[in-house]
Amino acid sequence: MTAPPGRRERKKAETRRRIADTALRLFLERGYDAVGIRDVAAEADVAVTTVFSHFASKEALVFEQDEDFEHRLTQAVTGRAPHEPLIPALRREIQALVRHCAADSTAPIWRMVDASPALRQYEESMRLRHAESLATAIAGALDLPQTTTACRTIARFVADAYSLAREAADPEAAVDEIFRMIEAAWEAACLPRRG
Amino acid sequence: MTAPPGRRERKKAETRRRIADTALRLFLERGYDAVGIRDVAAEADVAVTTVFSHFASKEALVFEQDEDFEHRLTQAVTGRAPHEPLIPALRREIQALVRHCAADSTAPIWRMVDASPALRQYEESMRLRHAESLATAIAGALDLPQTTTACRTIARFVADAYSLAREAADPEAAVDEIFRMIEAAWEAACLPRRG
DNA sequence: ACCGTAACACTAACCGTTAGCTTTTAAAAA
DNA sequence: TTTTTAAAAGCTAACGGTTAGTGTTACGGT
Numbered sequence: 001m002t003a004p005p006g007r008r009e010r011k012k013a014e015t016r017r018r019i020a021d022t023a024l025r026l027f028l029e030r031g032y033d034a035v036g037i038r039d040v041a042a043e044a045d046v047a048v049t050t051v052f053s054h055f056a057s058k059e060a061l062v063f064e065q066d067e068d069f070e071h072r073l074t075q076a077v078t079g080r081a082p083h084e085p086l087i088p089a090l091r092r093e094i095q096a097l098v099r100h101c102a103a104d105s106t107a108p109i110w111r112m113v114d115a116s117p118a119l120r121q122y123e124e125s126m127r128l129r130h131a132e133s134l135a136t137a138i139a140g141a142l143d144l145p146q147t148t149t150a151c152r153t154i155a156r157f158v159a160d161a162y163s164l165a166r167e168a169a170d171p172e173a174a175v176d177e178i179f180r181m182i183e184a185a186w187e188a189a190c191l192p193r194r195g
Numbered sequence: 196m197t198a199p200p201g202r203r204e205r206k207k208a209e210t211r212r213r214i215a216d217t218a219l220r221l222f223l224e225r226g227y228d229a230v231g232i233r234d235v236a237a238e239a240d241v242a243v244t245t246v247f248s249h250f251a252s253k254e255a256l257v258f259e260q261d262e263d264f265e266h267r268l269t270q271a272v273t274g275r276a277p278h279e280p281l282i283p284a285l286r287r288e289i290q291a292l293v294r295h296c297a298a299d300s301t302a303p304i305w306r307m308v309d310a311s312p313a314l315r316q317y318e319e320s321m322r323l324r325h326a327e328s329l330a331t332a333i334a335g336a337l338d339l340p341q342t343t344t345a346c347r348t349i350a351r352f353v354a355d356a357y358s359l360a361r362e363a364a365d366p367e368a369a370v371d372e373i374f375r376m377i378e379a380a381w382e383a384a385c386l387p388r389r390g
Numbered sequence: 391a392c393c394g395t396a397a398c399a400c401t402a403a404c405c406g407t408t409a410g411c412t413t414t415t416a417a418a419a420a
Numbered sequence: 421t422t423t424t425t426a427a428a429a430g431c432t433a434a435c436g437g438t439t440a441g442t443g444t445t446a447c448g449g450t
Contacts, residue, residue, distance in 0.1 A: 156355040181380035188379035
């Protein structure tokens with residue numbers, strides 16, 4: 001694995017980055033809605049079809065590197081210290097992710113996302129995909145035969161925490177507050193059923 | 196109020212229903228993606244622009260009467276019996292809504308929704324809107340000056356319960372299981388903060 | 391040197407959606 | 421009644437994201 005990447009793969013990666021960088025720059029300069037795919041393609045000096053061969057949609061141009069978001073979430077579960085409890089590990093990771101969104105370098109992007117219904121919708125469904133991955137990771141970490149309702153539920157709650165904290169006035173305090181609720185929910189899920 | 200509706204309003208309502216009925220019928224017959232707006236308009240004998248003057252988007256044709264979904268959720272909070280606790284009231288309403296989705300008359304629609312990414316996305320953002328309304332209703336019912344993070348969080352969790360239960364093998368059991376977790380989360384939110 | 395194929399280009403279209411403008415028609419004013 | 425108004429619907433044409441179809445180029449393996 002990781003063989004010396006040939007010129008072909010390098011050129012492909014270059015083209016992809018050039019498109020993504022150009023798109024993000026234009027979006028931030030002129031506004032997401034004011035920039036068309038044809039503008040992006042022209043400015044990146046590629047054909048429109050090439051843009052769509054690298055990115056599934058216009059919105060995907062904005063969330064280019066957010067594949068590692070999913071990875072960081074699942075990694076927080078599968079790669080945590082032995083015997084470290086699940087929820088605090090997730091709280092730390094969400095806290096870090098929320099801080100990253102508030103950083104000066106990424107804040108303008110999120111302002112743009114919040115201003116565009118299309119981007120918000122895209123981010124919402126991204127979050128659900130991430131929650132499903134997280135649910136699978138949690139089930140795996142607990143040696144459950146399959147992804148149970150409780151796993152899926154906690155994963156959704158964690159994804160909600162990320163979303164709600166970003167919108168809150170004090171994001172870090174919001175993460176703490178919501179995770180107190182998640183912790184309680186998780187303990188209730190582990191209890192035997194009454195009734 | 197409720198003055199005798201003039202012919203104009205009746206005709207408008209008729210047109211709207213005709214469009215929605217025609218659309219749903221075609222969607223179920225041929226599949227959502229296989230039916231274009233132009234098909235719907237032709238079959239309903241109206242112009243394309245008329246369709247969009249009644250419905251904001253193609254997806255909205257499918258979720259026509261789901262304005263009362265939002266209403267039922269908030270009503271479950273504001274219209275509950277005096278001193279009836281919040282969470283059980285919500286659990287009953289969600290239980291009823293989930294049962295309604297599983298009913299024979301509506302099940303094919305939800306199968307279609309689950310099969311179409313566009314419809315799933317639309318439903319997701321609808322759910323977020325409903326959650327925000329529910330959060331406001333909860334804050335109002337608790338005499339809070341504004342919608343707090345805890346209210347928003349519980350509202351999201353309730354919306355998640357609806358979504359997750361619909362996908363679960365045993366929806367009604369899933370509602371009970373998730374609401375045990377929500378109950379615990381809510382109690383934790385009402386506790387004074389430690390640390 | 392040769393071939394297969396991955397990357398990209400170009401054209402032309404499809405589809406959801408909207409703008410601009412005209413026609414119909416119910417309702418209210420004269 | 422007649423006139424006026426404005427809402428509802430129609431028509432045409434377009435815009436912007438997306439895709440299909442069809443080459444063309446150039447890298448990689450033989």
